[in-house]
């Protein structure tokens with residue numbers, strides 16, 4: 504027996520989704536007392552889901568596909584055309600293999616060395632300044648790291664421009680109006696620049712060492728043994744660069760957490776391994792990637808509800824990480840909850856769920872954790888600073904959400 508899925512009444516809720524941000528699905532799920540409900544988005548019927556059990560279904564490749572699922576505005580800014588995020592089955596697995604091939608210990612160690620070097624240089628620069636806007640500075644710091652990591656020695660003069668282009672891809676995916684359109688232009692510019700790099704690599708005009716991301720991607724072959732087209736390689740190189748810059752959001756929230764919960768600093772200084780718990784809690788507690796989207800691949804029934812082929816479906820990442828059934832006191836910042844956490848591929852999903860190789864789980868989750876940990880060590884143990892009076896509040900309806908002042912720091916000095 505099939506039941507009628509609980510329904511969020513109304514003609515269309517696309518604008519409400521952009522306006523309510525991280526609470527859109529959570530609010531309605533609570534109102535309708537259901538972890539799955541029907542709504543209307545982009546002029547058509549859509550399903551929203553929340554929680555560990557829903558995530559498990561969402562990541563079943565027999566039930567959901569990514570092809571034609573993401574709204575064009577997201578493809579034109581955040582993902583790029585023909586990106587891994589939009590592929591399914593064998594094509595997805597082959598592309599994902601390319602991306603995961605640079606997530607080795609050697610590549611990760613290199614990235615961490617670059618991150619430390621960049622923090623050292625930045626602190627020297629910051630200590631000569633009266634004040635800094637932390638969010639803007641950390642984006643540039645990470646842009647430097649990202650380019651050096653893929654093997655391209657970015658010139659100092661290009662850092663601001665490239666930071667703007669890469670950051671706008673995640674800052675404008677959910678923006679409305681001119682900001683969003685500027686994001687599209689910035690993506691086009693960045694793609695052109697990277698396409699030229701790949702072309703020059705293939706033509707032998709630039710010789711990147713074989714173990715660099717740029718070399719590996721430029722010469723990677725698809726399932727039929729052909730090189731990928733230049734446009735696609737550029738999109739995937741950007742899929743490495745952009746999200747490294749995006750870690751700035753989590754580093755900002757780490758600093759905010761240290762400020763809002765001062766007892767955490769002492770714990771970080773006193774207990775080994777506490778930073779592991781802290782970065783997990785930052786990723787759980789604060790909002791970043793709101794939800795992921797897919798389309799029903801073929802008709803199926805789940806929990807007595809009918810899922811019809813082609814229906815757009817959203818899985819709430821933020822809401823799943825705040826599900827009161829799985830997380831005690833979900834709106835309390837409490838890193839210790841992770842001390843005895845058994846782990847779950849579907850219950851804690853700030854960067855998606857399931858399997859890295861077979862599914863769409865974030866290829867850069869380990870990078871994110873490592874970069875956050877090194878950066879936290881700088882914030883807690885290797886530098887001192889003060890926060891002047893400012894507005895540190897952030898809105899749960901902004902996607903992404905950034906503290907209003909973007910965090911102003913003063914009196915920065917290198918300690919120890």
Ligand code: HEM
Nearest residue numbers: 587588742743746747749750792795854855863865866867
């Ligand atoms: C996918 C979040 C950092 C590369 C994803 C997904 C999420 C996510 C939610 C989609 C999962 C899905 O579709 O089911 C984040 C957040 C980050 C971050 C919040 C923090 C800044 C990174 C980093 C990299 C990266 C540092 C690489 C250097 C990717 C790629 C995909 C992806 C390539 C597509 C995977 C696929 O479709 O198979 N990320 N990510 N991300 N992420 Fe991340």
Ligand code: MYR
Nearest residue numbers: 673676677745746749792795796
């Ligand atoms: C990345 O750059 O891939 C990592 C972080 C991106 C966060 C993006 C936040 C905006 C998402 C808009 C809606 C996405 C719907 C699929």
